Amino acid sequence: MHRGTTTADHQTVARPVAAMALDYKASTFEPPHAHPRAQLLHATSGVMQITTAAASWIIPPGRALWLPAFTVHDVRCRGDVSFRTLYIDEATAGVALPKQAQVIAVSDLLTELILEATALPLEYDREGRDGRVMTLILDELQRMPVLPLSLVMPADPRLRRICAALLEHPGDQSDLDRWARRAGMARRTLTRRFRAETGLGFGEWRQQLRLLEGLSRIVTGQSVTGAALDAGYHSPSAFTAAFASTLGAPPSKYRSR
Known part of the structure; x- marks a missing residue:
């Protein structure tokens, strides 16, 4: 055979x-x-x-x-x-x-x-x-x-470098102004181009990334609290609320499954 x-x-x-x-x-x-x-x-x-x-x-x-x-x-x-x-x-x-x-x-x-x-x-x-x-x-x-488990990636190389850096370090707390300086772009230009290319605001995109990162960590055995903080959430409750809203169940139940 x-x-x-x-x-x-x-x-x-x-x-x-x-x-x-x-x-x-x-x-x-x-x-x-x-x-x-x-x-x-x-x-x-x-x-x-x-x-x-x-x-x-x-x-x-x-x-x-x-x-x-x-x-x-x-x-x-x-x-x-x-x-x-x-x-x-x-x-x-x-x-x-x-x-x-x-x-x-x-x-x-x-x-x-x-x-x-x-x-x-x-x-x-x-x-x-x-x-x-x-x-x-x-x-x-x-x-x-x-x-809804995807992240749209921008085509602009400057924006793509930002997204690649965040994919590598989802918990990075740098604000929009700092990312704009790193990319050599005006804040308004970054905001406008990011939404045009991804369909999401920069903050929305980063929250989706953090949700997916938290999901990844839960599935690989990390606690809900640890996953939330490492993914960049300020509290486990914020992570739990976002998780349940998007995936239809709290992370504790998903982890047990």
């Missing part, structure tokens, strides 16, 4: 879906790359940060990132990470699939289907039971809700 051992195997196989299981050590970094097939990255444990020219995402367990074909992206691991990835040939899949990168929830059914897919032969029987598993995966992908 040929499973395929390289990413290249999974790009060229004459099947609409190819599945692969991967495990990465903490701090693993995959530099920018792209695949000729669309990709679904599903974390089963640990947290991934994935960045493209347009946005950055935090992917905790129970969530997955959809990337259309040829999307250039890098991958950074927060702690040890196990994930399952699907490579999908959009031309032969036979269903309408998303045209833009997005985070989706992963139901229990879809999780089990993905795990099963990674155990199937690379050249599975399309007309038999294995083919029906892959078809059901494609059906389920269309039903999963999209989640």
